[in-house]
Amino acid sequence: MLPLARFIGKAMTAISIALMALLCLPVAYEAIARSFGAPTIWVFETTLYAFIFLGFLGNALAVQTNAHFRVTLLPDMFPGTRPFFDRLSQVATLLFAVLIIASGFYFVWYQIENEIVSATLLEVPLWIPALAIPLGGIGLFLQTLVQLVTGEIADEAHSVVGD
Template identity: 70%
Template sequence: MISFARLIGRIMTFISICLMVLLCLPIAYEAIMRSFNAPTIWVFETTLYAFIFLGFLGNALAVKSGAHFRVTLLMEVFPQWTRLFNRISEFSTLLLALLIISSGIYFVNNMVQMEIVSATLLEVPLWIPALAIPIGGFGLFLQTLVQMITDETIIDSHMVGD
């Protein structure tokens, strides 16, 4: 199960990195077209949806690399309880991930049933970009679970004080 969860995390990380690289193309195209006074109607909307997926799929990488948001004040004051504080943090993250997954599924289902589309010429069904919410929550859940089971608490170097 751990290898499966890690694989899912690697796939989400790969997709996030690919989206980040690929986003350069339509944005550059839009900048060039605007300089010729011929802006596009699709670049802003599609890149916005790609950024949404990029952000939510990046959850797994953020947890794995220790770059997820953390408050470390209590760990600095009571270093002997760091393991307990990490467990509380991980359990809280699991609960948050379950909330994100369940509310994301509700959100997507509502959009599908109501046939909600974007108010643009593209009329993109909005359940498509909304899928990023439960998928990203799933990645957050799996990576946190792996971290708990393997006891691989990673501390980002940006958190370490001088």
């Protein structure tokens, strides 16, 4: 189970990085096309959807590197309680991820069932970008589960912003 969860997290991370790298191509193309008086109808919408996927799939990387923000007031005030609060935070994150997954899949199902498309010339079925929500939730859930089971929490996660 853990190797599969790690693999899925790494795959989501790779996809996020690839999307980030590839986003510059259509944006550059659009800039050049506009300078020649031939703007496109597809660049803004497709790059927006790619950015949505990048953000949600990036959840896996944020958990792997402990880049998610944390409120550390109580653990900082009572250092002996840090392990307890770390575990509590992970359980809360798992529950939140389940909520994201369930509501995200409902959102996707609703858009498929009602054949909702974007209000642009492309008329992209909106279930496609909405799919980023439950997939991001799955990445968040799996990587948090890996952390919870293995006890892997980097020291950087405990730093306070501004220190």
